Amino acid sequence: MTDILTSARETISRDTSFQSTASRLSALQPLFDEIAADSATRDGERVHPLDVLDKLREARFGAIRFPVEDGGYGASWRETLGAIVKLGEADSSVAHVFRNHLLVSERFITGREPGYNPKWREAVLRGEIIALATTELDRKQTGGKGGLKTLLTPDGDGFLLNGTKFYSTGTLYAEWTLVRATGPGEEDLSVIIPADREGVERVDDWDGIGQKVTGSGTTNLHNVRVAADEIIRDDRPYVQPFSSTIAQIVLTAVNAGILRAVLRDSRALVLGRTRNFYFAPAPVAADDPLLQQTIGRIASEVFAADHIIAATGDVFDIYARARDAGADDETLIRLAHDASVAAAKAKVIIDEFALRSANAAFEVGGATAATLRKNLDRHWRNARTLSSHNPSAYKAQLLGAYDLNGTTLPTLGFF
Known part of the structure; x- marks a missing residue:
């Protein structure tokens, strides 16, 4: 190693x-x-x-x-x-x-x-590694601006941070974490602090059916010292449209990876089978046209997902090059929206591929595929958990509104 x-x-x-x-x-x-x-x-x-x-x-x-x-x-x-x-x-x-x-x-x-x-x-x-601790379960809405109960208050030459965050993905493992809070004057702001700083309590209580070891537990903040140069005050809203879109496409890329793992494990299941049903079209599993069809469909979805991710990456690169070249805000807002549209479309399709193929994998392995020792169900559980993070139904509806009426996608998170 x-x-x-x-x-x-x-x-x-x-x-x-x-x-x-x-x-x-x-x-x-x-x-x-x-x-x-x-x-x-x-x-x-x-x-x-x-x-x-x-x-x-x-x-x-x-x-x-x-x-x-x-x-x-x-x-x-x-x-x-x-x-x-x-x-x-x-x-x-x-x-x-x-x-x-x-x-x-x-x-x-x-x-x-x-x-x-x-x-x-x-x-x-x-x-x-930098993680994130932003979600509050007792907030009236998911995402968007305002209403955060985590508070950053002045204290001497610095500040104190107090609050509780949930779904703090990666914070259990990371050296740093970004925390959203309400500052003086009800200002929405963010801080990036060491994840092991005194007063930061990282709780391993994530109990999801999938993505079990992502370090997505609770983060309690008890009078955590914050220096002035650890505070982020953006000229634009906290969740810059493009950075929020990054979060979404990364999850979709992970689901595309799960899809590839499904193909890998399904192929191994078929090739490893030493017997087939007596009524099957072929005695050897790898020669069975029904199993071949299933593997072919999964392989086709992998092919499509890989190309969708690559094409979406190209749209992201257009934005990144314009930003680095100093493009004006109007141009960046337009290109950020293009990236958001591409990421949303990718999610709608790839989530469906991953869930369908993860289920189809059980069709090629017989009863063996359902054993705990194979743990093949992890692919469906993980894909389902990732897909649930930001439901495709909302994405598809808002994409339809954009396509039909030119209604722009939301910009304060999840897009």
């Missing part, structure tokens, strides 16, 4: 030896394969992926979008989402941990963005 990590690190740093981002990213594949080997066990026994995340830190996977000259991979969004698909295929819970990391770190990717503490960027380039 040490050799794998050494190879990955050297691939990033020796740009003269590896001339393309694709080559740098390909060095991660042995690590992804290693992660995949124990994925079913981690899910079945609810083993936190601490060692796995340490290996990804060593490989600086979280700096995938950052410039090569700064120690990152220099990946485009097309390439980044492709890597998330592959990591999601290996272990969907591990890939999910980087969802919030990518949406937060994108906001200071160049190092020239105003209002961000340089230490956060330096941490990402070291391989450290």
